[in-house]
Amino acid sequence: MTTVKEVCRLAGVSTATVSRALKNPELVSAKTRERVFKAVQESGYRPNMLASSVKTGKSNSLVVLVPNLSNPFFMRIIQGIEQAAHEQGYSVLLGDTQGEPAREHEIAGMVLSNRADGLIHLDHSFPFSANDAHLAERVPVVSVCERIMGDKEFPVIELDNYAATRSLAKHLVNYGHKKFGIIAGQRDSQIHLDRLAGIKDVFATEGISFNEDMIVGGAYSIEMGQQGARDLMAKENRPTAIFCFNDDIALGTVFELKRMGIRIPQDVSVVGFDNIKVSAFIDPPLTTIDQPAHDMGRRAVEVVLQIIKGVPLKRNREIFPYNILERESSGPVNPDF
Amino acid sequence: MTTVKEVCRLAGVSTATVSRALKNPELVSAKTRERVFKAVQESGYRPNMLASSVKTGKSNSLVVLVPNLSNPFFMRIIQGIEQAAHEQGYSVLLGDTQGEPAREHEIAGMVLSNRADGLIHLDHSFPFSANDAHLAERVPVVSVCERIMGDKEFPVIELDNYAATRSLAKHLVNYGHKKFGIIAGQRDSQIHLDRLAGIKDVFATEGISFNEDMIVGGAYSIEMGQQGARDLMAKENRPTAIFCFNDDIALGTVFELKRMGIRIPQDVSVVGFDNIKVSAFIDPPLTTIDQPAHDMGRRAVEVVLQIIKGVPLKRNREIFPYNILERESSGPVNPDF
DNA sequence: GGTATATTTGCAATCGATTACATTAATAAC
């Protein structure tokens, strides 16, 4: 590995000059600058980022904590994160927790061990171990699309989940639906509560009774969508419209309903949440809420970098606008169903 | 930030002892070891990974270079990579190139600048800039599911693409199909050629003439699938069976054909490649080739770690077995179509 | 008990950068 010394030798200057020529070229005369560049070129020198990080105390990396990489929605966020991070000269460390707290603590620990300068959290769990909890204060953290549970309020980039489900609910109510089912993802998160609140709110003003019994599910997966569809259709008072709390669930629901011979939307309307890519290409295309995932990922980078740099945040919560996409999986109620 | 000095102070020992107590506990007496642990506990000390990396020359990170994060197939590989890496104490840096060579060079450069110890490449392009090409020799690289073009032969973990398309072709020929279309992804890659070879081979033995004209497409995307379907159906001699070179393309093809009123598989059979999750849940479920993406990702980590550690590889190419999934998007030829 | 050997510990060099401070060279001012 060629080090700065080799460049020094070739250019006939000190390490200080080499370092300056590369990081603060304006501090070095044009003549020697050129000499250094040539020496760098010849020797194929690459500064050791780690060494420089030790000295400067900045790793120029961010770590992204994902509950489950196989959810395509997260990929859109991560893509935005990766892009923005790169533009700012940061690299992205990836950590898939698979829902395991131990794994989560390790990943969050990357910031504590100087491997990363900040953490972007795509889940709602408190990412530090009990031991490290007091250290969390010093760690730049921002969560995206989820709100971190716990005493400390971390900055968050989120969707207006409440308003989004309100508009979905209104959309379905306008079509005449009165009997609803909900297939939820993880039920202990804030976004679950927010989404539920939006639905309940519309029901209240429309005089539709809400019943805990109409909620099934408990994980954001296609299989849960299938299971949920079966569970809802087995009820004596089966719904004519189903809220799926993400598009993966909706995919499973649509698939399973069709398999049961139930037509969408003629018999049952199905709506999703997130707008993953395939949602537009299934049969029927899914009515869903479009989250600006890419932009939210980008914004998360800006915010966490702001925290890292010590710039005070204007606000701790940033609410991004949703967009309801009325596609063909929802339609007028079928009174004969 | 608490450093080792603070622990020294609390435990009343030297930095050497602290370092040893943490990395090589057996070199330290039980008594002082406990004292050090207690001091670590009290102070909330976390060793600075970067500092240790500078000294040891190992960053304990791998960088993954992905052409496009939004392709769900890559996520399965990455998930395998992430898991295996974590088990080995490595962390994963993510780089999305978006097909830009400049970006690719930067990402590959992470290994040259000691940010990562090795590179896992999910694309077929040569990842180094012309300038760095000679440095590539020193960089542990392995490619997964693609073979890197260029003079140097990098180790590769790949599917038996040739045999896989052979079996797809046989599957369709057995159903009586004689008129085929192919919607390709990137055409300049080795896997494209391998897959094509498999198809051509079956055609040759079955007496089916092959025609470059039956190949359309040029990118692995849903939209390309739609476009390809339209292109193929506009031909005077339109096919009754379509090979899509990945599942994203197949999704678009299925969607578009159905929109054109063409029934699958009654009128046209469609087969994909990769077996992404949703392939099983679209209508009709997709006949496709299952790649053990997760395992291939895992294996890639093992191989690149072997290179890093200087253990000679038994073989430079590892071919993983495919699995043909005959689902409902393929069926007997319709002579009246 | 005395010597040989093994176990623990500490000192100080080192990894490859960055940077405060000092020094030298160049330019400006009069």
Place this chain on the structure above:
DNA sequence: GTTATTAATGTAATCGATTGCAAATATACC
């Protein structure tokens, strides 16, 4: 031409660890 400023460079300390070597301590052996 001399002095005051500014620009360019170098020396050496530093970041926070790891580790070779030596010193100190403990254990084994006769």
